[in-house]
Amino acid sequence: MSTERFVIIGNGPAANEAATTLRQRAPQSGITVFGKETTRSYKPHLLPDVVAGRLDAEKIFASPEDYYNERDIQLRLGQKVVQVDFNKYQVILEHREVVSFDGLIIATGGKPRIPEPLEVFEDVMMTLKTTEDARLWIDRLARVDSVLMIGGDLTSLSLTRALINIGKKVFFIIDAESFWPLPFNERLHQEIHARLREKGVDVSSSRKIKRLTQLSDCSIQVETDCADFEVGIVGAFFGLVPDVRFLARSGLDIDRGILVDENLQTRFRNVFAAGDCAQVYNPVIRDYWVSIGYDNARTLGRIAALNMLGGMIAAQASPESIFSLNGVQVNTSWWMEF
Ligand SMILES: Cc1cc2nc3c(=O)[nH]c(=O)nc-3n(C[C@H](O)[C@H](O)[C@H](O)COP(=O)(O)OP(=O)(O)OC[C@H]3O[C@@H](n4cnc5c(N)ncnc54)[C@H](O)[C@@H]3O)c2cc1C
Structure with a gap:
């Protein structure tokens, strides 16, 4: 799949890790990242410190400004994907531009x-x-x-x-x-x-x-x-909550988030979901878990990219760290002190 065109929707930690991994493992491929925000990838858990004035907003970026450029990854900021056509393998942007892909990773995270x-x-x-x-x-x-x-x-x-x-x-x-x-x-x-x-x-x-x-x-x-x-x-x-409303009529299986198997694959070939927007099947609990947290997002982004390139890596969540909340199984890498 080395010369294929990969598209990533989202520019958070899961997307960032997915793009990096794809570039490392498929040097000839075309990679395009669409982020609806205008800022480059940052660490959301540092936002409270920015609000409190303890941290400069410039200090929360996940990677240097040239990061994508240097890796020949096309970063398209301020561009929102509003639809995905899984028959034609195309994403449609808010300004109606249509972009074709061979492989897609959806990493749109959550919204309040x-x-x-x-x-x-x-x-x-x-x-x-x-x-x-x-x-x-x-x-x-x-x-x-x-x-x-x-x-x-x-x-x-x-x-x-x-x-x-x-x-x-x-x-x-x-x-x-x-x-x-x-x-x-x-x-x-x-x-x-x-x-x-x-x-x-x-x-x-x-x-x-x-x-x-x-x-x-x-x-x-x-x-x-x-x-x-x-x-x-x-x-x-x-x-x-997972930011997946724009996919409601796409044919993807969606419950709370996008339903994927333990390899993070959706029902469509070469289409994966990772990070806070995914609901991952766990054969041990025979149910789906929702991933929450910065570290989880990065790990899932990496697994989605490796599996896109032919891997068969299962996303791990130990049954002890999964708990049930309002009928939804949650796995979190996020625990903090107050
Ligand atoms: C204030 C705050 C504090 C937090 N504190 C912690 C903490 O202490 N520890 C911890 O582990 N976790 C913490 N988290 C949670 C953690 O940040 C998330 O779990 C993690 O960011 C999820 O990563 P993600 O890549 O899945 O999604 P996100 O970080 O949500 O990124 C999603 C990306 O997709 C983009 N996007 C969405 N829809 C579209 C679209 N249609 N088209 C194009 N782009 C799109 C968004 O703009 C964004 O760039 C915190 C979160 C917040 C907001």
Whole structure:
């Protein structure tokens, strides 16, 4: 397959590792990476430190500026894939350009989940997934003293720590459903509650958001079932869901993420999925697991590339590190201290 044209959708850690591996193992092949963001590949777990001003935004890139160029990998930033035609083996970009491929790796990762009852307030709430989100946080934080965090996913905890460090008053409404990928139970609840309080966070777990109203650039009115108050920013942190909606009518098998076998292959020949967007079959548990975390993403990106080139490497997840959450099996390489 050495002179074939490979396309990678996504420019996160899974895609980055896949592109590197393809180039190492198939030096003559054509490789094109499409990333919908305009920045080159970065380490998302460092975004809270960027928001807190502890790290320069330039320091979070996964590789030097010339990395792709030097490896003759075509990097097309700011170009979103909106459709894939698996009969013709073509990807279609938002600006209607059509690009043919012989092999495809889908590594589109996840996007912030907003629970349905809160969707109506989506424009008032902030999330943190991209460098553009981080820039908005920095901008808004310069004008406010307080932040309300709703949810409780792993991202929210590291951002809360960062906000405390820069002297912001943090309110937190814990939501039992948002601990993804951690299985929520009373022990975890008590632990996170206690740790947040210890750090000076005003935490509550029983409140339900009734309404959020943007009063001005730096003030949001929060109405809950117990009290009303004003804060500068409301952050929504309910975990990440696979960013695969654009593939819904493509013929791929999709559940939570893209269903792949243990070799990360989809139902189509030479089409693989890797990283947070994949749901990988594990013959031991006879079920699919969802991968979460930076290290997992890189490993899966590498495996997808090797298998594209004829390998038969199975993605490993030990049964002990897989747990079930709302009926979905989750394997995570992501565990952090708060
Ligand atoms: C704030 C934050 C903190 C985190 N902290 C940690 C941590 O401490 N430890 C840890 O292990 N993990 C952490 N994570 C999770 C970790 O970053 C992810 O698991 C990992 O980035 C997944 O990699 P990925 O390549 O699968 O997807 P992503 O990193 O989500 O990358 C997906 C890429 O695909 C692109 N894309 C999506 N759709 C399209 C499309 N249609 N067309 C073109 N491009 C597209 C996106 O722009 C992006 O470049 C954190 C994540 C965040 C956001």
